[in-house]
Amino acid sequence: MVVSSKNLFEKFNNSSLIVKGQRQALEPGFVPERLPHREEEAEHLAEILSPSLRNFKPSNVIIFGKPGVGKTSVVKFVENEMTKAIQSRLDAKIKIIDVNCGIVDNPYGVLLSVGDGLLESWEERLPFTGWPLEKLYNTVLEKINTFAGIAIIVLDEIDKLVRKSGDTVLYQLLRINETSNQGRVCILGISNDLRFTEYLDPRVRSRLIEETMVYNPYNATQIYDILRDRSMYAGIADSIDDSAMKTCAALAAQEHGDARRAIDLLRIAVELTEKGEEGRIVEDTIYEAKRKLERDVVVETVSTLPLHSKLVLFSISLIDEIKNGGSSTMGEFYDLYEKIADRMGVSSLTQRRVADIIGELSNLGLIDSKVQSFGRYGRTTTVTMNYGSSKIKDILSADEMLSQLKDVKPLQKSLPVS
DNA sequence: CATCCACTGGAATACCGGGTTC
DNA sequence: GAACCCGGTATTCCAGTGGATG
Numbered sequence: 001m002v003v004s005s006k007n008l009f010e011k012f013n014n015s016s017l018i019v020k021g022q023r024q025a026l027e028p029g030f031v032p033e034r035l036p037h038r039e040e041e042a043e044h045l046a047e048i049l050s051p052s053l054r055n056f057k058p059s060n061v062i063i064f065g066k067p068g069v070g071k072t073s074v075v076k077f078v079e080n081e082m083t084k085a086i087q088s089r090l091d092a093k094i095k096i097i098d099v100n101c102g103i104v105d106n107p108y109g110v111l112l113s114v115g116d117g118l119l120e121s122w123e124e125r126l127p128f129t130g131w132p133l134e135k136l137y138n139t140v141l142e143k144i145n146t147f148a149g150i151a152i153i154v155l156d157e158i159d160k161l162v163r164k165s166g167d168t169v170l171y172q173l174l175r176i177n178e179t180s181n182q183g184r185v186c187i188l189g190i191s192n193d194l195r196f197t198e199y200l201d202p203r204v205r206s207r208l209i210e211e212t213m214v215y216n217p218y219n220a221t222q223i224y225d226i227l228r229d230r231s232m233y234a235g236i237a238d239s240i241d242d243s244a245m246k247t248c249a250a251l252a253a254q255e256h257g258d259a260r261r262a263i264d265l266l267r268i269a270v271e272l273t274e275k276g277e278e279g280r281i282v283e284d285t286i287y288e289a290k291r292k293l294e295r296d297v298v299v300e301t302v303s304t305l306p307l308h309s310k311l312v313l314f315s316i317s318l319i320d321e322i323k324n325g326g327s328s329t330m331g332e333f334y335d336l337y338e339k340i341a342d343r344m345g346v347s348s349l350t351q352r353r354v355a356d357i358i359g360e361l362s363n364l365g366l367i368d369s370k371v372q373s374f375g376r377y378g379r380t381t382t383v384t385m386n387y388g389s390s391k392i393k394d395i396l397s398a399d400e401m402l403s404q405l406k407d408v409k410p411l412q413k414s415l416p417v418s
Numbered sequence: 419c420a421t422c423c424a425c426t427g428g429a430a431t432a433c434c435g436g437g438t439t440c
Numbered sequence: 441g442a443a444c445c446c447g448g449t450a451t452t453c454c455a456g457t458g459g460a461t462g
Contacts, residue, residue: 127436127437128435128436129434129435129436129437130435130436130437130438131436131437131438132437330423330424330425331423331424351424351425352424352425352426355424355425355426356426371424371425373423374422374423375421375422376420376421376422377421377422377423378421378422378423378424379422379423379424379425380423380424380425381424381425
């Protein structure tokens with residue numbers, strides 16, 4: 001091995017030749033100073049929330065829109081602006097509490113986040129489990145009362161919360177305004193799913209949804225503008241071909257106008273270029289970035305799967321291999337899965353549970369599954385692989401526990417001829 | 419239109435981390 | 441600090457259901 005006399009970090013240290021500005025501008029969480037094609041939405045939201053500056057409770061709002069259409073960005077942007085506005089008015093008592101329901105999706109967690117968001121000092125943090133829900137709720141209520149201002153609770157991915165835990169937390173939060181004589185809460189929900197309100201109790205629905213906003217997907221031109229903006233912030237504008245930027249925008253526009261994906265692509269293209277020699281982002285770099293992104297997503301999702309999901313996926317890929325891309329039925333891969341689990345010395349899950357795992361894998365896009373009826377011969381789910389089974393097996397083999405299965409072959413006789 | 423297999427929704431159970439009480 | 445309470449999560453258990461084919 002050649003050991004250079006230079007410091008090990010030298011080659012990473014000298015800043016990129018491509019990124020001459022803020023690198024964060026290419027990261028998912030970045031909130032720019034202006035939001036191309038979302039100015040009106042930001043203004044509208046600010047208008048809805050503005051009563052809080054005069055100590056009135058604003059209407060509750062729900063923002064709908066597909067992923068990557070700027071919902072969260074607009075909200076974060078307005079939050080920042082509002083924080084600035086509060087600083088110049090000492091009389092306004094406002095707290096903004098962010099809850100990401102994609103992560104915190106149970107009643108206890110949501111109430112806890114609200115309670116912690118109202119804290120004045122670090123010491124009074126609430127226990128993250130253990131208390132009866134009622135006690136937690138009363139504590140939160142008390143805190144809101146002593147705060148005696150307006151708490152704007154931002155529930156990102158509110159649809160996930162409702163789907164998983166129902167609407168009781170929302171009911172409780174809304175009830176604060178009737179019980180509390182001092183503080184007020186305003187709920188700002190962000191949802192990917194237009195229909196989640198169907199799961200709500202009518203009383204909750206009418207009180208929660210006082211205002212709605214629907215953000216439409218961006219088209220290619222709009223994404224192009226966003227990308228140009230971001231490349232300015234990042235200082236990469238001179239290093240990227242216009243055609244590459246257009247391609248990037250076009251690819252993302254095809255996927256429901258998802259600006260986040262466009263920015264992801266751009267970021268990866270930048271990273272690829274930094275490692276390569278050309279020093280310029282061209283159209284091909286974007287396509288290469290796209291392939292890398294897709295590959296990474298599959299590797300990431302497969303390798304972070306829980307053990308039993310991996311085993312199920314493994315069985316499916318084995319059968320897929322034997323049948324040369326054919327589909328397999330519940331009976332087939334469940335038998336195989338049981339054998340594999342047995343060989344590994346772990347107790348197998350029931351078929352019921354495996355049926356759910358199939359649903360999860362299918363949601364992740366790793367497999368396709370559909371229920372098929374064979375008349376007299378009953379009903380079953382058949383699944384097909386979405387990615388090459390050898391590729392999936394490779395990723396799975398990276399798992400220590402599974403590497404020993406590399407050479408497992410299902411017995412031919414266990415597979416009925418289809 | 420009966421029949422067959424397993425899909426599917428919900429109740430039940432087990433276990434976990436953590437607080438509370440005595 | 442043992443025994444118990446609490447809510448969350450994962451899984452199992454059970455029973456009702458679906459739907460095309462023969």
